[in-house]
Every structure is written in C-alpha cells, then in structure tokens.
Amino acid sequence: MIKKCLFPAAGYGTRFLPATKAMPKEMLTVVNKPLIQYGVEEAMAAGMTGMAIVTGRGKRAIEDHFDISYELEQQIAGTSKEEQMKDIRHIIDSCTFSYTRQVEMKGLGHAILTGETLVGNEPFGVILADDYCVSEEDPVLLQMVKLYEKYQCSIVAIEEVPADQTYKYGVIGGNEEKPGVFRIQQMVEKPDPEDAPSNLAIIGRYILTPDIFDVLRETSPGRNGELQITDALMSQAEHGRVIGYQFKGQRFDCGSVEGFVEATNYCFENYYKNGK
Numbered sequence: 300m301i302k303k304c305l306f307p308a309a310g311y312g313t314r315f316l317p318a319t320k321a322m323p324k325e326m327l328t329v330v331n332k333p334l335i336q337y338g339v340e341e342a343m344a345a346g347m348t349g350m351a352i353v354t355g356r357g358k359r360a361i362e363d364h365f366d367i368s369y370e371l372e373q374q375i376a377g378t379s380k381e382e383q384m385k386d387i388r389h390i391i392d393s394c395t396f397s398y399t400r401q402v403e404m405k406g407l408g409h410a411i412l413t414g415e416t417l418v419g420n421e422p423f424g425v426i427l428a429d430d431y432c433v434s435e436e437d438p439v440l441l442q443m444v445k446l447y448e449k450y451q452c453s454i455v456a457i458e459e460v461p462a463d464q465t466y467k468y469g470v471i472g473g474n475e476e477k478p479g480v481f482r483i484q485q486m487v488e489k490p491d492p493e494d495a496p497s498n499l500a501i502i503g504r505y506i507l508t509p510d511i512f513d514v515l516r517e518t519s520p521g522r523n524g525e526l527q528i529t530d531a532l533m534s535q536a537e538h539g540r541v542i543g544y545q546f547k548g549q550r551f552d553c554g555s556v557e558g559f560v561e562a563t564n565y566c567f568e569n570y571y572k573n574g575k
C-alpha cells in the first residue's frame with residue numbers, strides 16, 4: 300500500500316508573475332480552493348495520508364493552510380461559514396503533513412531527492428499541484444495506484460499533446476502493452492518536435508519506487524543545469540521498470556495563465572455551481 304505523497308512545491312512560478320512574487324503558485328485558487336488542496340484531496344482519494352511537501356523560501360502560506368487557525372475558527376463558530384471549512388478540517392484531521400526546504404532550486408529531480416528525508420524507503424506518489432487533474436472515473440492518482448498494484452514499478456502519467464508542444468514536456472517512447480499502458484524505453488526532456496519519440500508527454504502525476512533516490516544521487520544535471528527526473532527515470536526504464544499510463548480524465552496546466560483560466564471555468568461549471 301502506498302501511504303505517502305510528495306509535493307514538490309519549491310519552484311518560482313515565473314510564468315505566473317506577478318501573482319507568484321510573494322505568494323506560492325500552489326496557493327493560487329481555482330474557484331475557492333488553492334491548487335495544493337486539490338492535490339492533497341487527490342492523494343487522499345488514492346489512499347495516502349502522509350503528505351510530504353518540499354517547499355522553499357516564500358512558501359509559508361502552504362504550511363499555514365494545512366494548520367488550524369484558532370482566531371478564524373472562533374470567529375466563525377456557530378455561523379453558516381463553518382460549512383466552508385469542512386473539507387480543510389477533514390484534511391487536517393485525517394493526514395499528517397511534513398515539510399522540508401529545497402534551499403537551491405536545482406530542478407524537479409533535485410526537489411524529489413530533497414524529499415527523500417520525508418518519504419524514506421517506500422514507494423510513493425508525486426503530485427505537481429499546478430497540474431490540476433479531473434476525471435469522471437477514479438481520480439488520476441488512484442488510477443495509477445491500481446496500476447502499481449499490478450506492475451510494482453514506477454509509473455508516470457502521460458497524455459497526448461500537439462506535436463508542436465513537445466518542447467514543454469518530458470516525452471516518452473515505448474511499447475503499448477495494453478491500450479493506454481506503455482513500457483517506456485525512451486524519455487526525452489523538452490524535445491523539439493523532430494527529436495520527440497512520440498507526442499505522449501509526461502504530466503505531473505507519478506508513482507515512484509524508492510530506488511529512484513539512489514539513481515537521482517548518481518544522475519548528473521541535464522538540460523538547463525537542472526537535475527531532471529526524466530534522466531533518473533530513464534535509468535529505471537533501461538531495466539523495463541517504468542510504465543507510462545495514459546490516464547482517464549483531463550489535465551489543466553495551472554502554471555500557465557491560459558490553463559488556469561480553463562481550470563477555473565471548468566471547476567465553476569462542473570463542481571461549484573452544482574454544490575460539489
């Protein structure tokens with residue numbers, strides 16, 4: 300059983316400046332909840348209760364969000380507003396939160412390695428909270444946990460992107476063993492379309508086996524001098540130990556203004572208006 304979920308949340312969020320100058324990108328709200336709360340709810344739906352968050356300077360609002368606010372609680376006690384706090388109270392009561400700081404932002408792989416101290420020697424989920432995922436079926440991380448039970452190796456969520464967008468993602472190549480399930484043989488970080496092995500891009504949901512930490516320690520910085528998680532995953536893939544999973548659902552890139560607005564409209568129409 301996978302009990303912990305890692306949230307790398309130390310990035311600068313430069314695509315969303317000036318909003319992210321003093322506020323963490325993960326605290327941007329889609330309708331009335333911050334992105335990271337949706338992420339935590341998705342991890343809980345996948346059976347995880349240990350939330351391990353890699354933060355950085357200027358990210359304290361995340362810790363405060365997942366803590367009791369006594370003054371506020373007292374202020375709204377006995378009023379209808381208590382209802383709006385129900386979900387976050389349930390999260391605080393059901394989960395444990397642990398934090399560590401990434402002191403230098405040396406890339407997603409480095410952020411994940413920084414999280415080792417919180418995760419330990421067990422398989423774990425990873426959610427990049429700025430990728431907001433919705434599904435009519437099981438939540439995306441739960442779909443992946445179910446797949447992990449069968450394959451017992453690292454799993455990355457993938458989706459088709461237009462060929463001219465591959466330069467934004469890690470892109471995979473591999474054998475489709477079952478519809479939507481690929482045994483990964485190749486992974487290229489942010490390739491130009493002519494160098495991309497496919498148009499299947501990795502998005503911000505992973506299940507990782509803990510040997511990834513040793514691999515990350517041995518991995519040299521790649522593109523942009525950053526430690527890339529795709530380079531480390533490639534070492535596991537060489538042993539046939541990475542599955543690419545075309546998840547059922549929809550992803551919004553809330554790290555970009557366009558994706559964020561789309562997510563907001565989607566969430567308002569489909570959930571908020573219906574009281575969900």
Ligand code: UTP
Binds near residue numbers: 308409
């Ligand atoms: P992004 O590529 O979205 O980078 O990182 P970013 O810095 O947050 O945003 P932009 O591109 O400048 O707008 C993907 C995920 O990895 C985390 C980010 O917080 C985000 O969740 N990350 C990235 C780290 O935690 N540390 C890093 O050094 C880099």
